[in-house]
Amino acid sequence: MTANPAPASEPAPAAQTESSHGADAATSGSVADALREAVHLGLPSTIADLSALARIPSVSWDGFDPAEVLRSAKAVKGLLDGLGIFDSVRISSAPIGAALSGADAVGGIDERPHGQPAVLATRAARNGKPTVLLYAHHDVQPPGDESQWRTPPFQPTLHEGRLYGRGTADDKAGIMAHVGAIRALVEVLGEDFDLGLAVFIEGEEEFGSRSFKNFLQQHRSELAADAIVVADSGNWDADTPALTVGLRGNVTFKLRVETLDHALHSGMFGGAVPDAMLAATRLLATLHDADGAVAVEGMSSHEQQTPEYSETQLRDESGLLEGVQPVGRGSLLSRIWAQPAITVTGIDAPSVQHASNTLLPSVTVKVSARVAPGQSAASAYEALERHLRAHAPFGSRLEFSDVDLGDPFLVDTEGPAVAAAKQAMHDAWGRPAVEMGVGGSIPFIADLVTMFPDAEILVTGVEDPDSRAHAPDESLHLGVFHRAVLTEAYLLAALNSRA
Numbered sequence: 001m002t003a004n005p006a007p008a009s010e011p012a013p014a015a016q017t018e019s020s021h022g023a024d025a026a027t028s029g030s031v032a033d034a035l036r037e038a039v040h041l042g043l044p045s046t047i048a049d050l051s052a053l054a055r056i057p058s059v060s061w062d063g064f065d066p067a068e069v070l071r072s073a074k075a076v077k078g079l080l081d082g083l084g085i086f087d088s089v090r091i092s093s094a095p096i097g098a099a100l101s102g103a104d105a106v107g108g109i110d111e112r113p114h115g116q117p118a119v120l121a122t123r124a125a126r127n128g129k130p131t132v133l134l135y136a137h138h139d140v141q142p143p144g145d146e147s148q149w150r151t152p153p154f155q156p157t158l159h160e161g162r163l164y165g166r167g168t169a170d171d172k173a174g175i176m177a178h179v180g181a182i183r184a185l186v187e188v189l190g191e192d193f194d195l196g197l198a199v200f201i202e203g204e205e206e207f208g209s210r211s212f213k214n215f216l217q218q219h220r221s222e223l224a225a226d227a228i229v230v231a232d233s234g235n236w237d238a239d240t241p242a243l244t245v246g247l248r249g250n251v252t253f254k255l256r257v258e259t260l261d262h263a264l265h266s267g268m269f270g271g272a273v274p275d276a277m278l279a280a281t282r283l284l285a286t287l288h289d290a291d292g293a294v295a296v297e298g299m300s301s302h303e304q305q306t307p308e309y310s311e312t313q314l315r316d317e318s319g320l321l322e323g324v325q326p327v328g329r330g331s332l333l334s335r336i337w338a339q340p341a342i343t344v345t346g347i348d349a350p351s352v353q354h355a356s357n358t359l360l361p362s363v364t365v366k367v368s369a370r371v372a373p374g375q376s377a378a379s380a381y382e383a384l385e386r387h388l389r390a391h392a393p394f395g396s397r398l399e400f401s402d403v404d405l406g407d408p409f410l411v412d413t414e415g416p417a418v419a420a421a422k423q424a425m426h427d428a429w430g431r432p433a434v435e436m437g438v439g440g441s442i443p444f445i446a447d448l449v450t451m452f453p454d455a456e457i458l459v460t461g462v463e464d465p466d467s468r469a470h471a472p473d474e475s476l477h478l479g480v481f482h483r484a485v486l487t488e489a490y491l492l493a494a495l496n497s498r499a
Contacts (some may be wrong), residue, residue, distance in 0.1 A: 030316035031188060031493055032427065036482040038184035039486045046180040046485065047163065047478065051156040053138070053172045054165045060139035060207040069203050072138045073117040076201050079179050080121045083473060085191050088222075093203075094215035110374070115211025116203035122222045125196025132494055133198045133225035134488075136174030136232060137205035140167035141470045148472035162466075162475040169476040170469035173462040174231035174497045175201055177481070188493070195496035198223055202444075205232070208404055209444045216451045225455050227417035227495065228448055229488070233461030236375040236434040238477050241425035241487065242254035243418070245458035246304070246337055246437035247445065249408035250343075251381045255388065256399040257283060260361035275359035276347060281394040284365065286391040287342045292327025298383030302373040306333035307434065317465040337437030340380065341370040370439060377443075379403035406443020408428060409457075417456040417495070424490035428483050450474075460484070 057064070058072035073091050076187050080089045095112040095172045125131045142151035143166050149492060151157040156165040178199060184195065200223060204210060216223060234245040257280040264273060271410040289295040309332050314320065328335040335341075346366035350356070371380040385400060392398055411418070413435065438459075445457060463469060 034188040034492065035489045035493060036486060037182050038187040039180065039482070039489055041367065042180060042183055043482055043485070046176050049179065050168065050172055050176040051163070053175065054156045055154055057144050057154045058139050058167070060204040060356060061142055066116065069098055069116045069139055073119050073203055076119045076138050076175060080119060080199060083179065083182050083186065085125045085182070085186060086121040089119070090127060091117045092120055092215070092219065093117050094211040094218045096210045100376070115215070116207070118203045118215060119201040120198070120219060120222060121199040123197045126194040127193040127252055129196060130226035130473070130498060131196030131198060131224070132492065132495055133200060133223055133228040134178045135200050135202070135228060135230045137171045137202040138175060139203050139206050140170070140172070140264050141206050144472055146266050150473055154169045161478055163478060164473060164475040166185055166474055169463045169467040169474055171205070171232050173476050173481055177231050177462055177488055180485040181492055184485070184489040185492050189496065191497050195492060197397045205444070206274045212444045213447050220451065221387040224452060226450065227456045227458060229491070230442065230445060230457065230459045231461060232442060233438055233459045234463035234467065235461060235480060236436060238428070238464045238466070238480055240431055240434055241429045241483065242436040243421060243425065244433045244461065245411040245435045246373050246411055247409045247442050247459070248337070248373065248377070248439055249377045249380070249385060250406045250441035250443060251369040251371060251377050251404070252367065253381070253403040254364055254366055254401045256362055256364045256401070258362040258399070259394065260359065263361050264359040265357065266359050269359060273359060274394040274396070276363040276396070277360050279393050280363040280365060283388060283396070284344055285390055286387070293328055293329050294340045296342070296383050298386065299380050300372055300375045301340065301342045302338040304334070304338050304437070306331050306337060306437070309333045323404045333437065335440040338372055340372050341439070343368045370441065371408050373408040373410045375408065381405060406441050407446040408446045409442070409449070411459065415456040417458060420494045421460065421491055424487045424494060427490055428486040460487070
């Protein structure tokens, strides 16, 4: 059935939690109770608005209609305008390319291609209160093979407490967590609260945030904040909240392997002439050792303690087939959070249906590597390129292109906003938050740290291990969503009450 606004599972009442609100999350009991009721009663509308956003196929990749991304931006602007609390709400974009300078950095004309439209809303702080920047993104991944979806990817569908559809979790739910939390805050405190707010809803996160640095520079004064909430991660499970404290970086590139200047009959020359597929497969096999661990000298790991995580849980959450064994060494979570990983995500070669008895002159592959915290993406790429050139079989020629780098990130967990966020999670979920690493990458966080070094970064999210972000049947657990909205409402109220 299609999405139908319905209350999700109710978070545990505040009285059932083991702790009361602390000094850093000084939300009085009456305010907390009122926020809980406001979030609960507003949830059907919040889910309905999320469903409307998820119907817009706002894929930011080349080859997809950019008008849909603009339509999505306009819908987000409408939601933020409707809150009635911002001094300014506008759609903006920034040029792609080298950092802005001079007149360009302060609003001069720049004729370079621009990134996809983002939405920026601002409200000045009053009476010495802090400012919080709320981030999410409104673009989504391509749907992929639609035959792999149980329901149409851009037709949000409610089934057994989950809302299915592309973007329902990643990351239009992040947008609506911000909107739902602010709605509750306004209902309880009125429009004249003192907390400063900036909301930045990006339009090209799934396509590499190509204009992100320039956007930050272009809107630096408007985005400056004491704390930044990035609602684009996940939770430990559907019942346990998490604050993401570590993210791997990423390196992606195309690699072209050449051995011939033209194709040849495989029967006439096979056995003496190496074709590009033979060279490519042998070369790619050198990236891993016999255990499946990365075997590239110069790619490092990060030493850290990880929570207990069994192979059974890994199998349940990943869909690992019976009899297929995990790869790598060390604790399972260290392999996902703190060690490098390399994946070949695409190969340009004839399909099986169109294959002929031919020695291929060239093969192009897409390589995606994850970089452990503590190592720069640039040094990891240098190690990868050095390794591949040193191991090119049969003297094959290599060409590297479309290199994209994103640095890893580690959160400083000692700040007061982190403490307030953990308290808000505890009060909303009824259990303590887990400090969690994530194997994926959000490279722009490193840019936020560079631009706003004094701001505390809080990486939160609405996903759970079954959300399948980027995959077919992406979905949002509505109970998790409910608790995520309440968490943010508690956090904003706490920061508003801080002296």
